[in-house]
Amino acid sequence: MDADATRSQLAAALVRVASGDRAALRIVYQDTCAKLFGVCLRILKDRSEAEDVLQDVYVTVWRKAATFDPGRASPITWMVAIARNRAIDRLRSRAAGGRLEPIEAADAVSDPAPAAVERVELAQQHQRLTRCLEELEARHASAIRAAFLDGATYEELAARMNVPLGTMKSWIRRGLLKLRACLER
Amino acid sequence: MSDDNTIDPADRGKLIAAEYVLGVLGAEERREVERRLAQEPALASEVAFWEERLGVLADAVAPVTPPQHTWSQIEAAIPAAAAARPTSLWQSLAFWRGFGIAAAALAAASIAALAYIGLVPATRTPLMATLAGTSGQPNFVAAVTATGDNLIVVPATLLTSDPRAIELWLILPNQQPRSLGLIQPGQPIRLTIPPDLAGRLTADAALAVSLEPPGGSPTGQPTGPVIASGKLTSL
Numbered sequence: 001m002d003a004d005a006t007r008s009q010l011a012a013a014l015v016r017v018a019s020g021d022r023a024a025l026r027i028v029y030q031d032t033c034a035k036l037f038g039v040c041l042r043i044l045k046d047r048s049e050a051e052d053v054l055q056d057v058y059v060t061v062w063r064k065a066a067t068f069d070p071g072r073a074s075p076i077t078w079m080v081a082i083a084r085n086r087a088i089d090r091l092r093s094r095a096a097g098g099r100l101e102p103i104e105a106a107d108a109v110s111d112p113a114p115a116a117v118e119r120v121e122l123a124q125q126h127q128r129l130t131r132c133l134e135e136l137e138a139r140h141a142s143a144i145r146a147a148f149l150d151g152a153t154y155e156e157l158a159a160r161m162n163v164p165l166g167t168m169k170s171w172i173r174r175g176l177l178k179l180r181a182c183l184e185r
Numbered sequence: 186m187s188d189d190n191t192i193d194p195a196d197r198g199k200l201i202a203a204e205y206v207l208g209v210l211g212a213e214e215r216r217e218v219e220r221r222l223a224q225e226p227a228l229a230s231e232v233a234f235w236e237e238r239l240g241v242l243a244d245a246v247a248p249v250t251p252p253q254h255t256w257s258q259i260e261a262a263i264p265a266a267a268a269a270r271p272t273s274l275w276q277s278l279a280f281w282r283g284f285g286i287a288a289a290a291l292a293a294a295s296i297a298a299l300a301y302i303g304l305v306p307a308t309r310t311p312l313m314a315t316l317a318g319t320s321g322q323p324n325f326v327a328a329v330t331a332t333g334d335n336l337i338v339v340p341a342t343l344l345t346s347d348p349r350a351i352e353l354w355l356i357l358p359n360q361q362p363r364s365l366g367l368i369q370p371g372q373p374i375r376l377t378i379p380p381d382l383a384g385r386l387t388a389d390a391a392l393a394v395s396l397e398p399p400g401g402s403p404t405g406q407p408t409g410p411v412i413a414s415g416k417l418t419s420l
Binding site: 008009011012015016018019020021022023025026029033034035037038039041042043050051054055058059062065066067068069070071072073074076077078080081084088089092093125126128129144145147148149150151152153154157172173174176177180183 | 209
């Protein structure tokens with residue numbers, strides 16, 4: 001099946017979910033659960049917590065499907081955002097602890113094989129983002145990737161990369177501003 | 186080392202959206218951003234920009250199959266969640282600003298629809314649907330005519346300032362939505378049901394209404410937000 005068809009099928013399933021169709025939610029779940037579980041697990045580093053959050057994610061998808069706007073967002077990106085938000089909220093509610101992996105772990109997986117990118121449009125977005133990240137100073141780009149993938153706070157990132165908090169904030173904020181300018185070009 | 190004092194104040198305002206999406210904010214700052222999102226469309230669109238752009242970074246995460254019991258737990262959790270369906274998000278959409286959602290208007294619309302189908306001799310069980318947004322408030326009433334080949338759609342509300350077209354969809358189990366045509370925000374409309382679908386409007390079907398570009402969806406599938414939906418039920 002081609003990329004656009006995959007995307008529009010998922011979008012159509014979400015529209016049906018919005019009308020209260022449980023069978024459609026099952027389709028959405030089957031198509032996306034491994035990806036979203038991976039995202040939650042990466043942030044939480046704990047299977048049972050990630051399972052809890054994953055359930056919560058699909059209940060949220062059920063409740064909020066009507067607010068999904070296929071003209072503005074890709075369905076998978078919309079769902080990844082929900083999964084990350086839920087996982088990050090769970091992470092923040094946990095007592096600060098040392099469960100995070102070192103920063104190298106984030107770098108190690110930061111270059112996915114092209115085959116992992118299923119949709120043409122997302123592939124293009126991925127290339128654009130990669131190109132724009134490459135324009136940043138390497139450690140700024142690295143901090144941004146780690147922040148996204150692990151949902152780590154400025155404080156945690158500063159500790160992990162062994163720089164003062166102010167420096168980490170500055171790296172990421174400057175990096176984001178440059179990234180935005182580049183993405184808009 | 187450069188410091189934050191050299192960052193333009195206008196840029197700082199925009200940064201909060203990026204920081205929220207990136208996930209570097211603490212719990213309290215996150216709640217603060219979420220409170221503002223409901224009221225500040227500019228902030229919401231900035232958050233949407235970053236979610237769409239940074240979202241592809243998630244491709245770097247390897248998929249992991251969750252345990253089998255996860256789905257049954259989700260399924261079990263849904264009825265309770267459905268009961269708690271109302272969300273405040275809809276209240277903030279520009280679309281609803283022009284709407285005066287009044288029970289009286291709905292009652293009038295229902296009566297109008299019933300009166301209309303009453304004009305035709307009943308040869309089958311009349312089907313109706315009340316289409317509501319996630320707030321639970323009814324926005325459209327639809328009735329299948331007694332002959333089964335026409336659908337009367339009556340907006341329960343009268344005004345919208347949204348320039349987008351309003352498209353009605355038939356949602357059948359395990360199938361892609363089928364367009365039934367465009368409807369008007371301010372007036373009842375009679376739609377002809379395509380012959381291949383005439384027999385499919387049964388009590389297991391649902392109707393949904395989405396906002397589309399002028400002229401209707403260019404793809405044949407809903408492309409805009411779904412603003413109301415509801416199941417067909419026999420009277």
